[in-house]
Amino acid sequence: MKQILQRALRVRELPISVFLVLVVLATGSTNHAFFTLSSLQDVLLGVGIIATLAVAQTLVIVMKHIDLSVGSTIGLTAYILGASSSWGHDIWWGLGVSLSVGLIVGALNGFMVAYLKLPSLVVTLATLYIVRGVFNEIAGGDTITEDRVPRAINFLGLNRFYGIPLIFLIAIALMLLVGFVMRRLRAGRDLYAIGSNLQAAELAGIPVARRIFGAFLATGAISGLAGVLLLARFNAADANSGAGLELNVVAACVVGGVAIAGGVGTVYGAVIGAVLLQTITLALGALGVAQFWQLTVNGILLISAISLDRYLSSRVKATTIMGSSK
Amino acid sequence: MQKKFTQIAAAAVLAGALVATATGVAPASAAKPGIKTGLKIAIMPKAINIGYFTAWNKGAKKACSEIGAKCTYLGPTEATGPAQVRFINKVIQQHYDVLVISAADQNAIVPSLKRAKAAGITIVTSDADVAAASKSARTVAILPSASARIGTAEVDWAAKAAGERGTVAVLSAAATAANQNAWIAAMGPYLTSKYPNMSWVGGTVANSTFYGDDDATKSTQQFDAILTQYPNVAAIISPTTVGVLAAAIEKKAKGASVKVTGLGLPSQMAPYIEDGTVETVGLWNPIDLGYVAVYAAARAKSGSFNGRVGSSFKAGNKSYKVVAGGIAYLGDPFTFTKANIATFKAIY
């Protein structure tokens, strides 16, 4: 029993899961409306997009990289999907173009980081600007409204499966898929190795460049397809869609235990991180805390999460040196 | 006459050759009395990628072609003061005659406007004004209606929809948005005094206001937050086109029963009015705002109008009077319901 408990305590995702439960309980006891199905659905709906992007971002962060261009990509593809009918095309064309845009941006990022060995912060910052600029040119002052959103996407946004919003289910499905890849498949585990020690990974024969390229390509593709979710959730899109999401996504990952230093963290943690941040936003509202404090709370939360993570990882290091390593 | 037309056509071709989102208008009609022709006018929205301002520019362009002026639509991609300041500097450097501007920040642009004025440029604010303390920076402000009227009209729509009972919340734009804050301030006492069976969810209107920052995502989340905090709220007023649209979409998505009203673009809100999600929204016509502003500015530049309180000017066929604060109001906002939405949604 003690051994199970000890192993459980070492799970990275445990502290934030516990914190999440605490937050929900504390808020719910103060404001009973928080416990309703409706507010749970709000959390899940709101989280679906960030969770999807966080799953994708995990792929690159564990390798000690970052992708800041995701906000621009998702906004652009959401707009393209919405505008596709006005441009005389059907939803399949829209989906195809969205996927292509995501793949192109991902390939661009991946090529420059993996093969040209350029720093990902700089590269993805640059693509953030470029994609946003192109997006602004295409969209201008146009606003996509609900009547232009393809029926199927509308359906996706509005419907639930046994009460759980479809958008969230898609995010969960993606999480399970990517989680499986990262844990069970060779290519996935290699990403952790690259993040832990690049030189050792190279020496061990891991095709580092190919893995890095693949990860950015996947992140781009997921961000592109996530435009579907953005459009479905808000039934609207314009030149500002997706702006600023990248920092929220990175915050969700970090809070969820995916360390910026690379080598650790799982997509499950990233999703929990996203859920936690969203829950806190709604909880603050439910508790009647003035909106002004939200930013401050988010900041403190992020710093606490990183500090806690640091504290825990230094403890884990101590146990693995003295005890048996996992 | 022929020669003048060729000159004008040549000017139009040159204008069209500029690579930009600037719209060079080819002036074609005869001059109006009291207005100089060939004025170089800059039309500056808060940001160029906002649909509302595309309509605003439509009116401005129409006025420009009527008075034979050369108009350029220019502005930043982000609706902030500092971003607008750069474009105001450009207007100064490129020696424009007139600047018609919707202030993205009622304070931050004031020093630049003063500098523009010192350089001889006539400045008229339209849609969004500078702070009252700085009104000397512009000749006149063209605003839709008095803040009080816009605020009280919205309360009336909400009350009517909610059967004059229940609590009300507000979903606004940015916390620092001067227009919205003025309208909300007018709403506060009006609700409690005119509708004794209604009150603000948080006690006062200030405590009942949520900020969606004119961002669709944030507005949607704030709408949800209102419902979570106050599940029995009867009506939500959103005095911003982004907010009321987001609220309508989310209300429909969740099947909520709260009444939604506010300031909405008929073209955007049409589907929700037609299917009953929303009963009433209102708005002035941004096309008119742009149209009247250009006339006011052109006349001021030409010396036939000085913007002083009590003076008046003509725009098109209507006459407008300047009241306290150096402001000319267009009139009451239009109300859009199922009855008239079909006509208006095609216009703006």
Added chain:
Amino acid sequence: MKKFNFAWEHGVVIFLIAVIGIGSNLSPYFATTDNLSFVLQDIGEIAIIALAMTYLIIAGEIDLSVASSLNLASAALGFAFRNGVPFEISILIGLAVGLVCGVINGFLVTVVGLPSLAVTIGTLALFRGLAYALLGNEPVNELPEDWVNLGFTNIPNTFLPWTIIPIAVLGIVAWVILHHTKIGRWTYAIGTNAQAAKFSGIPVARMKFALFAATGLMSGVAGVVYTLRFASASPDGAVGYELNVIAAVLFGGVSIAGGVGALWGVLASVLSLGAIRSALQLADFSANALLIVSGALLLVSVVVPRAIVILKSRRKSVVAKK
């Protein structure tokens, strides 16, 4: 004769000259003293923060919260003034607040040991939130006119804006320290190899702490300039400026990996970016064009040095084969 090593910074200066040349061709209004004054004012805040950010990035760290620190300093200035504190003291309060922000960052990174990228995302939110807490939703806008005039007028009888003074003074100080003092050498050493630096006796943690504090102070100075220039203190100012600063520093030849970079390269970069923005704008390009150009330049700033390295190593191997 000493061999002239062509460094990235030289490229930036050439780029600046090219931009001035192209800009003059694109518009007659570009190469005027008026425009120079506008551009210098335009880049003021970015330049001041970039000075400190240069040190930070060379030392291998980063600070994403600078725009929020700028804003909080401005908010503190406004808050103090609104509550009756004399304007000069309010300015000092603003500077002090900026410094405190830097100290907080420095503490979290060097004492608690958190990674700067992640932690400054947190302080970015925290500082901005505090600005709202201070000012609520009411900007402070009735500032003393003499001070406000300093924000946007020129020094009498010249075309130089008053705001050039803090930039010039701080710029010279920063340049001297970085390139001619022990502190500067330590900064490079820490960025090149922090472990080795520590072993050779450099107080790494204390240095980094000081660099973060200095960055905060510079953000405070920029916050004061910002407040004067826009004659107001608002809780939502300077959103997104941090990315502009970082882009300018990186384009100036400072490597994100640390240990490399020169201050005059950064100054040339800040000027170039301001000049390009002005040139594009006066030539009636849309604001979108500038976004795309900024991104492209950023890419160029990393692709070109890499390409040169790759080409050089190819040449070497070809030569070796012979």
